[in-house]
Amino acid sequence: MADWFARGRTSLVGRLFGTFLRQSRSIAGVLVWIGIAVVLAIIVMALLAPFLAPFDPNTKVADPELPPGGPFVMGTDRGGQDVLSRIIWGSRVPLAIIAVATTISLALGLPLGLLSGFAGGRLDRAILLVMDSIYAFPGLLLAIAIAAVIGRGILNVSFAIAVVYIPTYFRVIRNHVASVKEEPFVEAAIALGLPRRRVIGRYILPNVAQSIPVIFSVNAADAVLTEAGLAVLGLGLPPGIPDWGFDISLNWQRFDASWWATFFPGLFILILTTALTFVGEGLNDILNPLLRRRETKVGAEA
Amino acid sequence: MTEPLLEVRDLKVYFSVYRGFVQRLLGGGDAKVHAVDGVSFSIAQGEVFGLVGESGCGKTTIAKTLVGLVRASSGKILFRGEDVTRPDRKGLFRVRERIQLIYQDPQAALSPAMTVGEAVADVLRAHGLPTDKGDRVHAESEAEIRAAVYGIFDDVGLRPPAFYYDKYPDELSGGQKQRVVAGRVLGLRPQLIVADEPVAMLDMSVRARMLEFLMELKARHHLTYLFITHDLATAKFVCDRIGIMYLGRIVEVGPARTIYADPKHPYTRALLQAIPIPDPSRRSAKVLPKGEVPNAVWPPGGCRFHPRCPSALPTCGWEGRDVIALLEERWLSIELAAREGIAGPIEAWEADGLIARRDMGTTDPHAVAALIRTIIDQSGGPMAQAVRDIRVEGTTVIVEFRAPEPLVPKEVEGRVVECLLY
C-alpha cells in the first residue's frame, strides 16, 4: 500500500502520504499513529456525543459536586451537571476551533509565504515586517486582545486564534520557498518559459509542502491551549455550550471541594494537545528528511 | 558567408556586489563583477561551438544571458539577425522556444517532487505541441500530451516510455536524468541548444556515451550547439570551433583542429599542456601557469593574463598592483622580508592604476625608492622594462608604469587571437 501511494502518481498528498507510510514503523511513525488514533477517537466522541453522553450536559441531573462513582463516572460539577457528559459534548468546541482557525491561518499564511519568498526584494520585506510585528506579540495576549474586541463565539475565537498563527505558516513557508527558489530546477523552469504561477504552484509548492502538516499539527495543539486560555478568562464561548476550557474556569475555584470537575476537562485538554504534538513532531522527523537527503546527495556528487 | 544563427557582439555582463551602506558612503560606489567583459562570437547553423575556460571565467553567465535569465549590461545578441538582447515578456517566451539550456547537473535541474514524464508534459502544456509545419498547437487532451511525451522519451532513448513516465528523478541514473533534461528541452523544438558542461556531473563511464547521444540528437533534429566546458579533451571530441575564455574575455577563437594542432595564445598553450592524461591515476596532473586566477571584480589592466603569462611583454599591461604582488611574493621568505624591512609592510602600499605608492612618513623615502628599484631590476622579466619611473614626491615613494599597448584581436593563421605577441 505504501508503494501504491508513493507511486500515487503526481498527487502531492499522495506523495507525502506515501513517504509517511514507508517509514511508519520507525519510532516517529509509531508516535504519529498513536497521535492519530487518539485524535480520531476524540473526533468520533464528538460526532457521537448525543449517543455516548449518558446525560444532558446542560441540565442539573444530581446533587452538585458528587465525587466520581455510580452513574456519574466522573462525578458532577458545582451546578450538578454530569462531568462526563460535559466532556463528551465539550470535545466539539476544540475540534471545531482547530478546523476553522488552522484553515484560516493556512489560507492566509501559505499564499503570503509563497508570494513573499518567491518575489523577494521590497515586497518581501514589507510583508515580513507586518508578519514579524504580529509574531512579536505573545500569542495568548494577542488572542485576548482580538477576542476582547470582536466578542465571543466559535467563529470569533477561531479568528482570534487564526491571526496569531498566520505568521507561523508564513515564516516557515517563506523561508522554505526562499531556499527552494535558488535551486536550479526552479531556474530551469523559468528558462523553459513556464509562467510564473506555474513555477510557484508546480515546482516550488510541492517542494515546500512537507512543512504544512507539521505546522498544522503543532499549531492545532497550540490552538487548543489558546482556546482553553481564552475560555478560562471568560473570553471564549457564550455560557451554555459545553467546553473543556469553560468548565475549568467554572470549577477551578472549587478544586479543593471537587477536584474532578476541574481535573477531567484539564486531562482531556492535555490528551488532545499531546496527541497533536505527537503527530506534529513525528511528521517533522519523517517528512523533513526528504530535504536533508537531497542536500547530502548533492553534496556527495559535488 | 551566410548569416550566422547566433551572433554575440561585444557582450558585457556585470553583477553588482552590494558592499554595504557605510562602504558606499565612504566612496568607490558599488563593486562590479566583470563576469563577461566584451565577448564577441558567432555560431553558424549546424555548428558545435565550444566555449572553454577555467572556473569563473564567465561561461555560465554567457549561457544564462542567452536565454534571458541574466540581463546583458551592454552589447548585442542577434538570433538569425533579430535582436534578442533585451526582449519583452512575449519576446522572451519566443526566444526560449528557440534557444534552450541543458544544465550541468541533471539531478538539480529536475524537481524531485515531479515525475519525469510530468516534467516534460508541463513544457508541452505551456508551449503547445510542435507540429511538422514548425508551429505549435495546444493539446486537445491529456492523452495527446502523454502520447507526445512518449514520443520524446522514445527519441531520447528512454524505452519503453511508459516505464519511465511515472518515475521520479531519484529513481533514475545520472545519464537517464540527463536524457530527460534533453527531452524536456527538445519538446520545444529549439534551434540552438546551450549545453553548460552537460557531462561534468556524470560518471566517467557514461560520459562518452552521453556526448555521442547529444551528437545523435543534433544530427536528427538539425540542432546547433553552444557547448560549454572547462575540459579541453571533451571540447576536442565534439566541437567544430572553439573559443578560449579567460576572465570574461575570449582570448583565442577558431576552428578546433587548428587550435589544437597549433595553439597561438599563451593561455591556450598553457591549457593544452594541462590536459589530463587519460590515465585515472594521473588525473590531476595539471600544470597551469603559476598564480591564482585574479578576481573578476578588479580584473588586471591591459591583457588580463599578464600576471600569469610566461611570454608577457613590457607592453602587456603592467600596473601598480603587480609591484605590490611582487613584494608580497618576495616577503613570503622571512629572510628577504627582514632584509627589505624598511619598504614594508605590504598593507602600507597602495595601487592606483599604473601607479603604486607608499607614504613613508618619517622614514627616508629615497632609500626605499632605491631598494624598490633594485628589487624590480633583480626580478628581471618584462615588468622591470615596463617601469617608467620610480620617484619620490615629498614623503611618498611612487612607482609608475608605462601605459599598455591597446589589445586588438588579430587574425593569426586561421583563428583570431587577442595577444600582443601577434
Ligand SMILES: Nc1ncnc2c1ncn2[C@@H]1O[C@H](COP(=O)(O)OP(=O)(O)OP(=O)(O)O)[C@@H](O)[C@H]1O
Ligand atoms: N549572480 C551573480 N552575482 C554576482 N557574481 C556572479 C553571479 N553569477 C556569477 N558571478 C560571478 O561571475 C563570474 C563568472 O561566473 P560564471 O558562473 O559565469 O563562471 P563559469 O565560467 O561558468 O565557471 P564554472 O566553470 O565554475 O561554472 C564569477 O566570478 C562568479 O563569481
Ligand code: SF4
Ligand atoms: S598579451 Fe599575450 S603575451 Fe602579453 S600577457 Fe597577454 S597573453 Fe601574454
Ligand SMILES: [Mg+2]
Ligand atoms: Mg559554469
